[in-house]
Amino acid sequence: MKVVHDLRGVGENLQDHMDMFLIYDLTGPHSYDKYKKLHNQALAGLEYALFRSGPVASNICEGGLLWYGDEHDPLPNLQYHFLPGAGVEEGADQAPSGNGLTLNVYQTRPRSRGTVRLKSGDPAAAPLVDPNYLSDPYDAEVLAEGVRIGQETLAQNALSKFVRAPYRPGKILATKEERIRFVRETGQGALHPSGACRMGVDAMSVVDPTFRVHGIEGLRVADTSIMPKLVSGNTNAPSMMLGERLAHFIKTNARSAATPSATVDLGRYRGEKVES
Numbered sequence: 335m336k337v338v339h340d341l342r343g344v345g346e347n348l349q350d351h352m353d354m355f356l357i358y359d360l361t362g363p364h365s366y367d368k369y370k371k372l373h374n375q376a377l378a379g380l381e382y383a384l385f386r387s388g389p390v391a392s393n394i395c396e397g398g399l400l401w402y403g404d405e406h407d408p409l410p411n412l413q414y415h416f417l418p419g420a421g422v423e424e425g426a427d428q429a430p431s432g433n434g435l436t437l438n439v440y441q442t443r444p445r446s447r448g449t450v451r452l453k454s455g456d457p458a459a460a461p462l463v464d465p466n467y468l469s470d471p472y473d474a475e476v477l478a479e480g481v482r483i484g485q486e487t488l489a490q491n492a493l494s495k496f497v498r499a500p501y502r503p504g505k506i507l508a509t510k511e512e513r514i515r516f517v518r519e520t521g522q523g524a525l526h527p528s529g530a531c532r533m534g535v536d537a538m539s540v541v542d543p544t545f546r547v548h549g550i551e552g553l554r555v556a557d558t559s560i561m562p563k564l565v566s567g568n569t570n571a572p573s574m575m576l577g578e579r580l581a582h583f584i585k586t587n588a589r590s591a592a593t594p595s596a597t598v599d600l601g602r603y604r605g606e607k608v609e610s
């Protein structure tokens with residue numbers, strides 16, 4: 335297949351959040367796990383049908399927290415989700431007693447970078463995706479600190495009275511080494527792959543600040559792949575925002591004057607009116 339335009343940055347700069355699951359076994363049916371039983375499901379269904387409330391109206395991720403896994407970082411670099419249930423996501427374990435809870439933690443701004451490469455010249459062939467998680471040791475350290483803070487949080491009186499025992503990991507991890515091992519053995523992608531067609535004006539960028547692919551007329555990209563850096567949170571709403579922004583650029587026929595070797599005043603693109 336003939337190469338139309340060789341952009342070296344395509345497929346570089348892949349980033350994803352790495353997700354850790356801390357799972358706890360509970361002393362009784364305190365969490366949504368009790369709704370795995372059919373009669374409780376029926377009652378929950380009835381409650382929702384009648385009052386539009388109850389567990390069916392929950393998104394399961396009922397609590398969230400942004401916190402610091404590195405005291406030198408001025409911004410929170412850990413995100414937690416509290417889920418009153420266990421085994422609620424693909425690949426996550428159930429609690430042994432059937433009643434559990436999950437605390438998810440991920441690092442918001444990982445330093446590790448992966449790649450997306452072509453396997454062959456066949457455009458229908460699946461690409462080679464290498465997230466390269468934890469290739470920067472800093473990421474494992476921040477996540478290990480996230481595990482430590484998570485375990486400390488679950489040990490507080492307000493929660494510990496509902497907890498029979500930690501299940502995954504099966505004990506309080508006392509040392510940094512143990513926590514890093516846990517991160518490396520059990521961490522999984524948070525399904526926020528981003529950055530492999532990053533926006534910018536340097537030679538390794540793929541799209542310009544108006545989302546146009548450098549060097550190809552009439553082609554724009556608007557999805558998580560154009561993020562130069564992952565956002566410090568989940569990616570769904572930011573992806574929708576990118577789509578909205580693209581619609582605005584197309585409607586106003588916006589064109590960035592920037593080329594891969596030039597600098598650009600990003601402030602120019604923040605206003606509603608963008609010159610074509």
Ligand SMILES: Cc1cc2nc3c(=O)[nH]c(=O)nc-3n(C[C@H](O)[C@H](O)[C@H](O)COP(=O)(O)OP(=O)(O)OC[C@H]3O[C@@H](n4cnc5c(N)ncnc54)[C@H](O)[C@@H]3O)c2cc1C
Pocket residue numbers: 525526527556557558559568569570571573
């Ligand atoms: C299981 C899962 C759970 C998630 N949970 C959350 C969450 O709770 N909160 C959150 O904020 N984010 C969540 N995310 C992440 C979020 O969904 C994504 O970051 C976001 O949808 C990415 O948007 P996108 O436009 O980049 O890609 P996508 O949403 O993947 O859109 C790509 C689109 O392109 C289409 N497409 C692909 N190939 C072609 C082709 N050849 N021709 C035409 N169309 C094509 C696809 O069908 C798809 O519609 C989750 C992701 C997954 C996978």
